[in-house]
Amino acid sequence: MLGGPGPPRGRSGDITRLVMLAVLFGEMSAAEAARWHGTSDMSVLKWKQLFLDAGAQVGQRVRG
Numbered sequence: 001m002l003g004g005p006g007p008p009r010g011r012s013g014d015i016t017r018l019v020m021l022a023v024l025f026g027e028m029s030a031a032e033a034a035r036w037h038g039t040s041d042m043s044v045l046k047w048k049q050l051f052l053d054a055g056a057q058v059g060q061r062v063r064g
Contacts (some may be wrong), residue, residue, distance in 0.1 A: 022050050 019036065022028035023044065028046070032039040 016047075017051075020047060023048055024051070 016037075019028065019033050023030055023033050028036075030041040030044040033044045037044070
């Protein structure tokens with residue numbers, strides 16, 4: 001499951017997004033999400049940053 005900067009293989013992208021939203025909203029800690037995904041909390045924090053960066057890029061494109 002460990003590897004690149006993206007979410008782990010073997011988990012649905014929808015589930016990964018739901019877990020990431022739970023981390024963002026404080027309903028689940030990075031450590032809890034890491035245990036659930038079978039990875040490190042540092043990986044979850046990297047995914048969180050990628051998620052936020054992607055949202056910022058979308059916002060910039062929308063504002064144009």
